[in-house]
Ligand SMILES: Nc1nc2c(c(=O)[nH]1)N[C@H]1C(S)=C(S)[C@@H](COP(=O)(O)OP(=O)(O)OC[C@H]3O[C@@H](n4cnc5c(=O)[nH]c(N)nc54)[C@H](O)[C@@H]3O)O[C@H]1N2
Ligand SMILES: Nc1nc2c(c(=O)[nH]1)N[C@H]1C(S)=C(S)[C@@H](COP(=O)(O)OP(=O)(O)OC[C@H]3O[C@@H](n4cnc5c(=O)[nH]c(N)nc54)[C@H](O)[C@@H]3O)O[C@H]1N2
Ligand code: SF4
């Protein structure tokens with residue numbers, strides 16, 4: 118139920134996994150207006166918000182919000198239709214394709230921004246109504262390598278197996294490939310302890326905003342000016358894609374200098390001897406020759422970390438990874454090497470120390486637990502596990518035999534679209550693939566080859582503009598639900614304003630499609646998020662991500678009483694417990710692994726890994742490394758933030774960071790136009806000269822479409838274990854763009870202009886404040 122005008126509800130930011138607490142005040146007079154956003158004190162943000170959070174309400178009132186279903190007419194234009202017409206059309210075409218080509222001819226692509234309830238309903242709909250194995254989601258682009266590494270070593274994947282606020286007390290933090298200062302600015306306060314102790318170590322080929330927090334003037338060269346201020350830490354700037362060698366070198370030094378926590382290794386791990394042998398030949402000078410990080414710096418960092426480890430009486434160490442090291446063909450191996458280093462220092466499962474991966478999307482954590490992943494059933498169960506199939510099928514009221522088996526990871530799924538024997542229809546829920554998928558031009562080609570593309574979104578994203586049917590959905594402050602933050606804390610999203618026009622919740626859309634596709638009773642698709650959550654909780658019972666002790670009511674009561682929030686696993690109270698009331702409730706699990714890891718023998722597994730290097734390495738013809746990432750003001754494909762005038766003003770156009778030495782050698786001045794060409798395609802953008810990047814490397818954010826879309830250039834080579842694409846590193850050639858500006862049309866399809874609606878990345882609504 119909506120709050121009455123003028124009242125304030127507690128909710129969270131729509132964007133990233135930090136899920137900063139905010140309060141939303143419903144406008145008094147203008148019921149359709151945007152709510153007022155104020156930060157509130159929540160453990161992840163402690164009253165802070167970044168620019169995206171502050172301006173997030175603008176997207177609710179975007180001038181081109183989708184307010185009615187759209188269907189592409191014979192003329193090629195998208196035009197408005199009623200919900201009945203749109204849903205009948207989708208259902209009949211899906212049924213016809215399945216009848217003619219089998220259930221596998223339909224595929225589904227989900228997103229880590231969906232609430233837990235929507236992610237769960239999407240997986241259930243796919244497996245029970247469509248009965249296709251072909252589902253995956255954009256978390257494959259984001260958290261798959263961290264998930265694979267943590268599952269293998271710890272037996273469970275919760276990004277941070279401890280509250281983020283624990284990090285604030287540590288003496289040292291090793292941050293690999295994360296630019297927290299731009300991607301989660303309020304989280305920087307949790308680095309305070311390490312910074313004060315001179316223990317912040319940032320590994321990034323760029324002197325990113327986060328690397329600058331170290332105050333390290335040397336940028337990993339080992340050339341430290343004698344006059345330098347006492348630094349807050351160390352910045353290592355390896356050759357892109359060589360972090361794994363750096364990690365092997367750090368472990369080599371820890372072992373060679375007798376700094377490991379032998380007792381912990383003995384009691385809590387397996388596989389140490391193999392790992393020790395595997396790093397024996399990675400002495401620092403060899404690592405230097407591969408990564409460019411000075412041997413002396415490696416030794417210094419290894420000693421700094423060891424001194425802060427509990428075994429040497431230090432104040433605690435966290436090893437944290439971000440996309441910079443995970444979006445790699447050796448992403449799982451690099452996560453594993455990070456975990457091996459953490460285990461050798463005796464960190465995981467100790468209060469005040471640990472390893473964690475920093476989850477990205479708003480519900481990047483919950484989104485990977487409830488069944489939109491190709492190989493997964495709710496509760497983070499495996500779809501090929503007979504016991505899991507039986508349990509979940511019983512909750513759903515279907516025969517386990519009817520559940521499909523595992524599907525394929527996202528990149529493989531996208532490559533198969535429209536190919537002989539591949540899916541002919543795709544339903545997209547919460548991803549803008551045209552901009553964000555690797556090697557995007559080939560993805561666009563696959564999307565265009567489909568018989569039916571259905572996109573649910575609240576704005577006409579570049580992907581929606583390619584669709585045959587576009588279904589308008591509710592967003593964030595218009596809906597109830599739950600999200601799971603980067604620390605595994607389950608939190609409530611609350612509705613404060615009514616959705617515009619005919620926008621509907623995806624829960625309703627899935628229920629309507631299920632009904633039209635003849636879903637048999639008792640297979641039910643409830644539309645009340647609290648009821649969906651209760652079902653999700655039952656389906657997750659006994660799984661690794663157990664939510665069975667939670668409900669919307671319990672989460673609300675916990676928050677109302679100022680509780681610390683509830684971290685999964687939260688199993689239900691044992692049935693038959695004497696007191697089924699509050700005292701019998703499981704308190705949740707803020708800190709995991711304190712007694713045992715989630716492996717069969719309770720020990721963490723150390724796994725030997727080796728460095729190979731990026732799949733698309735520099736060579737004549739492609740002599741420069743391209744690394745990609747984010748800028749503070751824009752979010753992902755930009756579908757949301759390009760519609761916020763204030764953010765657009767701050768970062769108005771695609772750009773490439775390059776070193777002045779490189780710029781002058783190839784004749785691209787600061788502010789000039791530069792073209793990047795790879796084996797996949799090319800991209801053009803404005804050059805920004807900066808000495809923050811290595812002279813052999815350029816950096817470009819991926820937030821734009823069309824000519825400025827860096828994913829035209831990136832490789833879709835994937836990690837062999839996680840299926841994660843190598844977004845971060847590829848080889849390019851760099852040339853100045855000739856004077857005559859080349860105009861390539863953006864990947865959009867005409868249609869909405871005819872409806873009097875506006876589209877295009879650059880047109881935005883002025884903020885109403
Ligand atoms: N402003 C903003 N914030 C966001 C998002 C956003 O789009 N915009 N998205 C959210 C999501 S979904 C995610 S996944 C997170 C991502 O958060 P981060 O992982 O912090 O973000 P990125 O900018 O993708 O990458 C981090 C850093 O990796 C570095 N890097 C590139 N190649 C390499 C390499 O080979 N080695 C190392 N060590 N580093 C490398 C880049 O220079 C970059 O500074 O952010 C979340 N927060
Ligand atoms: N080169 C390069 N490419 C990258 C990355 C990189 O670092 N470099 N990072 C990758 C990573 S980590 C990620 S997470 C992906 C993200 O890339 P995308 O998957 O494209 O993510 P978004 O841009 O957030 O797109 C979400 C879309 O869904 C809509 N949406 C939001 N919430 C909902 C909802 O509840 N329901 C529905 N139906 N729609 C919704 C939004 O309006 C938007 O159009 O990009 C990846 N691509
Ligand atoms: S850090 Fe993330 S959750 Fe916090 S305000 Fe910014 S985008 Fe929102």
Ligand SMILES: [Mo]
Pocket residue numbers: 258259260477478
């Ligand atoms: Mo992400």
